[in-house]
Amino acid sequence: MNDGTPKARTDRSPVYEEPSAQPWSVRRRLMTSLPIFIVLLGILVTVSNWTNIPWDNEPTGQTMESLSADTSVTFANPTGETLPTRGTYEVEVIEDDMTVTRASTGETEDLHLVVRVPTGVSGKIPGVVFMHGAGYGLAKDWFVDVGDDLASAGFATIAIDKPVWSTNDVTRDYPASADAYEQAAEYLRALPNVDGDRIGIYATSESTWISAFLLQKDPRIAFQILVSPMVHTPRHGLGFLAAQDFALVGAHPGYQSIVRRVFSADLTVFGLTNFDIDTDLPRAYAIPTFVAYGSKDVMTAQVEGARVIFDRAHRAGNWDVTVRDYPVGNHVLRIGDEEQGDTKLADHFEDDMVNWAVGKVRGLEQTDVRVAGTDIYQSIAVPQDLYGHRALTVYMVAVHVLAVVLLLASAVLAVVALVRRIRYAVRRRGPRPGFLNGFGGVLAALSFTTLATLDLFASGIGQVVMQIVSLVWGAAPDPIPMIYWSWPVIQTVTTAVVWAWSRVFARLIEVASMRGYTRLGLREFVRQSRSGELMRSVRRPVIADTRFSRVQFWVTTSAMFCVLLVFAFWGMFIY
Template sequence: MLLGLLVTVSNLSNIPWDNEPTGQTLESLSADTSVTFENPTGEPLPKRGDYEVEVREDDMTVTRASTGETESLHVVVRMPKGAEGTGGKIPGVVFMHGAGYGLAKDWFVDVGDDLASAGFATIAIDKPVWSTNDVTRDYPASADAYEQAAEYLRALPNVDGDRIGIYATSESTWISAFLLEKDPRIAFQILVSPMVHTPRHSLGFLAAQDFALVGANPGYQSIVRRVFSADLGAFGLTNFDIDTDLPRAYAIPTFVAYGSKDVMTAQVEGAERIFDRAHAAGNWDVTVRDYPVGNHVLRIGDEEDGDTKLADHFEDDMVDWAVGKTRGLTQTDVRVAGADIYQSIAVPQDLYGHRTLTFYMVILHVAAVTLLLAAGLLWLAALVRRLVYLRRHRRWRGSALGFLHGFGNVLAVLFLTTLAVLYLFGSGLAQVVMEIVSLVWGAAPASPDIVYWSWPVIQFVCTAVVWAWARVFARLIEVAQVRGYTRMKGRELMRHVREPIIATTRFARVLFWVTAAAMLCVLLVFAFWGMFIY
């Protein structure tokens, strides 16, 4: 019965997920990623490295509109020495941070120098975060901050305010959609590994694909489905389903750069949606490049080792494209070039928040943690009582707690065994996450031995624990039957119960039932995450 209950919970909490179509490909029109333009005047166009770069630093204060909270951000501006653009003014670029907490002085150094050395004024600011975190990030307010950075450039005397573009990477491509809605003067955009779909769908795809790439057991992969079916909106966290599919998101000239080794971005469906949304907005000026061996941030190699460089030709292509666009030239190369764009599974666009399941998940896990803490404290108190008894009587006997019929020893063994299974479960999941992090940083996938076989090992041990707990309860029923308690009802039972079944002390009985409740909650947690069906 207990096993049947756990199997039922596992099935009820299961989230169907269709990975089809798998192996999608968007064929490149040329292996050559170069960007070229018609140049009727024959005037040499600026290239990367043509100008010396002057670096200036400043600070600016940004305000979070929803709360009025302010934050002082450091600003790094790079200017080309001696550059003169159209009408004596030069174009500019605003850099937008991806996930994490980026500082202006540490990020966009190489691409900032690249664009500045080709005649652009560039600005990087500390990532605006205020009092938010990765889950509560305020994207519209961040768009306000980056718009303020664009205004900072426009205020410079030698910058053309109508030829300022953005360079956005990863998470900031959700913010760029809001920025383009707010600031119609943004003239062009360079998007590196853009996250085109909602955070729920983009991150759900990322996790599902990476769990599969590292060879994780289907049981671990099923955890992804449950996590990304959480209805965080019920707790006031709305970013998971924030709508970034805004009309002007791709309404301006757009350069999209992917890395073929990127394991985080849905590239085929992303590129197709960008083309679709751009065309709907009347923009046919979209260029897509996929760089061989480049990762999510277009770097080559394992970033954990440091000193990684940007993918070959990306810097030149990106700069050449920006130069041509800011001069109004006609592009002559193919719009999709480089490596063929590949996507292993589909974006789970039918994924949505399950409110009832979310509340059950939260209540169950809070109850499990609470009862485990209570059981742990009671077992600590029990150990102290046993040690005091041993010190007084110089012998180790069960009478210190008052357990009967060997329930005390069995309970202790089951408690420790269940905790060991919980540790195995956490360790197995942690190993999968570590493999994914290593993969994201650019390392090759490791052998999937432990991330595959740890799941059935945990299942076997967990099933053994269920069987052992069932034996304990069967023993309780057996003792009650021998004494005739099972044939009595209500007040008759209360009148005739003289000798306890579990223990002679109230402390031991409380310890037993709190431990049993905690272990049941832990088993239900395992069931929730699919332990009894995969």
């Protein structure tokens, strides 16, 4: 006799008896699945549109015409004095150490330094301070060739280990770095044969953000040589870099849209202010300036950068700006793929740079054209309209953190479930973790599909990044098909996954209706659930016959939906 109470578990039969009910027809299942699919897809499309950041790449194909293909730097020399050139003097190398302090925190750092001086020179000589670009650099490894070049032409040069303290590439302290390089300049000034008022700087890439602070602090800096200067703010300059390079390697527009979202992050939420640091300081271009670009540089907005430099220099009353663009040179004026090592500087750059510095420290009048070399080209506009979106940033962090937490939780539950299943199979004792109505197999299949799609998405981004790194190092663009076709493939698969999840939820409704739950009404369902009456009735569970499995189902389902929200954040459902 069946009194509606749970039976003792002696086999794999159901815990509860169920009332008889007829399965739904195919048409009814379809009519239930379709609106669920539309709602789920609508949510994801809405998220993709809400997180979309408009970006105007116009004007494209900007050009600044060179006035001469000859990059040579020449000066009027009315006295007929023989000017030193690269290789005129023997070079002596002196190594030492210095301690620099980060003013904002009081941290100190011991840096090694390398000084190169010409031998056999009489009188006071000029000097040059070298400033590192991005990453980390040691004095003994960097600026060796250009250090020898300038020293052999009569300059005292100093290179120091890059000052970083406890910072990284994101939290770099630019004003403190300027203090460190000023201390290097003072080290040169303390040498008995160096003219302290004829000290210049040689800055590359990222350090051209630092040089603006240095010039503002030290009015005695007399000239500057800037290699691939980053003129715009990090948000705009790096946003340009990423957008241009994604296009150059042939990435799908969907991957390119990721750049817009990344560079619209409001990093002040995390206390980071470098993204929008203002380097438009009065003295940044107020002194004689030599700007060098490479035609293969894929990181610098050269046309708009040169125009900004001319404009800021003129506003500061300085009309002494020389621009050179060297064919085949990359971002650091090297020729060839730097991953292969042993690359040399672009042809004529070393002579031009040294000759310019020699003429400037002697106050000679320059006679060549101010813009020379190859025509300066820029593929797209700098995204000046980018700014930090706080709400977007908070949502981005929340959905990604939630996805990671739920994925970890679902992984732990899956391991526990596997252990429980093995233990039950071996001992035939204890609760048997089991899903009902096929939900276990469906959950596993859809979870695997969703995670495989996530892996494909990560692989696509990884391939794009690897191609960009190779491009930055100087290799020729070599687009691979995956970084284009993987995006529409992921879109197709994710849409299919959304449809499959809608079928799962429709199946939940179907089974619940067969068990009689849908006839209770929401208030009665909640009341019986809280009182336990629902579990004591004749109705069987819908998803699983153990609480653990039901928790596993909903945690895993939530994790997979968060993965879909991650896809939606990056624009998967609109591109």
